[in-house]
Amino acid sequence: MNFFESQDRVRKNTFQLVFLFTLAVVTLIIMTNLLVMVVFGYINSEQMQDGGTLLQQMDWQTFAAVSAGVGVVVLAGSLYKIMALSAGGKTVAEALGGKLIPQNTDDLKQRKLLNVVEEMAIASGTPAPPVYLLADEPGINAFAAGFSPRDAVIGVTQGTIDHLSRDQLQGVIAHEFSHIFNGDMRLNIRLMGVLNGILIIGIIGYYILHSAAYSRRGRSSDKGAGGILALAIGLMVIGFAGTFFGGLIKAAVSRQREYLADASAVQFTRNPNGIAGALKRIGGLEFGSKVENPGAPEVSHAFFAQGISGFMQSLSATHPPLAKRILRIDPHWNGKFDSSDKTDSPRDEKEADKKEPMTREELAKKVATVVTGVAMADVTNAIDQIGNPKQETINYARSLISELPMVIKEAAREPYGARAVIYSLVLDPGQEVRGRQLKHLQKYADPDVFVLTHKLIPEMDGLDIKYRLPLIDIVIPALKQLSISQYKSFRENLTALIEMDSRVDLLEWSLQKILFNHLDGQFFKLTHTKARYSHLGQLKKEIEMILSVMACAGHQDQNNIEEAFSAATKTLKFSGLQLVAKNEISLSDLDRSLQNLAKLKPLAKPQLLKACAASVVHDQKISPVEVELLRAFSDVLDCPMPPIIPL
Secondary structure, three states, rough: OOHHHHHHHHHHHHHHHHHHHHHHHHHHHHHHHHHHHHHHHHHHHHHOOOOOOOOOOHHHHHHHHHHHHHHHHHHHHHHHHHHHHHOOHHHHHOOOOEEOOOOEEEEEEEHHHHHHHHHHHHOOOOOOOOOOEOOOOOOOOEEOOOOOOOOOOOEEEHHHHHHOOOOHHHHHHHHHHHHHHHHHHHHHHHHHHHHHHHHHHHHHHHHHHHHHHOOOOOOOOHHHHHHHHHHHHHHHHHHHHHHHHHHHHHHHHHHHHHHHHHHHEEEEEHHHHHHHHHHHHHHHOOOOOOOOOOOHHHHHHOOOOOOOOOOOOOHHHOOHHHHHHHHOOOOOOOOOOOOOOOOHHHHHHHHHHHHHOOOHHHHHHHHOOOOOHHHHHHHHHHOOOOOOOOOOHHHHHHHHHHHHHHHHHHHOOHHHHHHHHHHHHOOOHHHHHHHHHHHHHHHHOOHHHHHHHHHHHHHOOOOOOHHHHHHHHHHHHHHOOOOOHHHHHHHHHHHHHHHHOOOOOHHHHHHHEEEEHHHHHOOOOOOOOOEEEEOOHHHHHHHHHHHHHHHHHHOOOOHHHHHHHHHHHHOOOOOOOOOOOOOHOOHHHHHHHHHOOOOOOHHHHHHHHHHHHHHHHHOOOHHHHHHHHHEEEEEEEOOOOOOOOOO
16 A cells, blocks of 8 residues: 555545544433433432333433533534644643653764654655653653644654664654654544543543532532432443543554554565564563553554553554564564563664765665666656655665765754754855845844854855755754744745845745745644545646646756656646746746645645656656755645655
């Protein structure tokens, strides 16, 4: 199952979730109505003794009122929880006691974790998500949380970095990246909201019981007070039933996704021993994968492994048994868990960071065994790897990171330096425009950021253009640590620098689009785009604009532009598209077109990206601006595009 099929599957799972939620609510409505009948019967016991029946205590009007009340309470509880989680994955991580790991941390275990996350992020064509550490948790576990890759975070327990080797850690992180790319995180957030709504009735019962206990002090009991107590206790019992239904819903939605994420992790790393070794280590560790935080039950379905234990776990467990997961990855497993607890030494990790992962010649030879040597194969390969990059791409990402000058790499990993790196990337080569840009920064930017920008200019001017996209991916986690005022200032300064020469070229537009696409949601309240269009033919004008921009990006000659546009349109399953003249293209029109195309349903997106790829490679040449445009387009479509490996 590829990235786009997985995204579509999650949409179908959402319908399954709605069905199960509706079924649970109907059951709660029936139970609550029965409770009200019993309570009314107790209060009106004299009428019952005169020949009345329990059913006579209830009429359709009362039934409708109780049903509506339960429905409103459950829906309000669900919506409240979803709104509380709207800030993204960091809300979940902080609720579990997670602390953000600084990008420039000196702790070797934390550095190893961040290196693994960074490599996989760049290989996937997405910024590295912020990483949170649950320092008080000795068990081995991890989770990914958020609505989309833009606001995703990864959380890991202290036991994960204490007890896993680099390969095992890579397998766990690959598993979590699979959840990020396949849309499982958004489903998990919705599931948390749904479960909160189901449990809210029991919470109301607790508060009624608590209030009734205080109100009865110093007062003799009567049937009315007894009825209130019975109602409160009954609502709490219904709350327990809600917990039971919640566990069943989590189990129904979560278990199969864990098998898929395990399989994706193996494809991702090409190392089944990594994730299988992590699962074996969990089985052999005293603490296993248990998470002690009181908020763990609410998030249990998002964990890497079963994080909680309790009554009827075999029925409502959110994860398949460890043995079954291991046997699917390693069919020859002897059934013994790993209790050796042997991990990488600090010296081994330092050596891994220092050594060159693979030379350019070695990389080219290895990749050549997987894809053909022509440009079309390489770009198509990148599109096919969306959401599921291969080990060759991870090796290439590791090479790019290792080749970056240390001064740039260190600057990019902390908030002050990250701003300076981006400012340096958009400085004009002409001295007159650059002089005005630097004067603007001196006046409006943070003084320390301005000084650092000046220091980085020589290194940044000599940087090869192939490092632009990896560098953007590295700086984004650091930029997410800015305050809202710092980000607004950074955003305004960046826009001013780009517009200083009275024109915005496509490289500048792409950089701006990628940055703001991932950062605006962190600092501003944005609505999540809903999929509306299932066929590209519904957005002909928008597709004409996108393909025209792509055709013009790599060519100056009109004949070549027309050939590139024609090559793109031939890959689509409909005709009638017209090339937009170069002088009629505006970046504002391009932005509007992308906003609409972002509403495409998952299975329609690869057709558009492959059309863009056909435009790029029709002449067997790939320019940097075409690569960056393709990445920007895929970012807006929420399709993480792996880097294109030069052969």
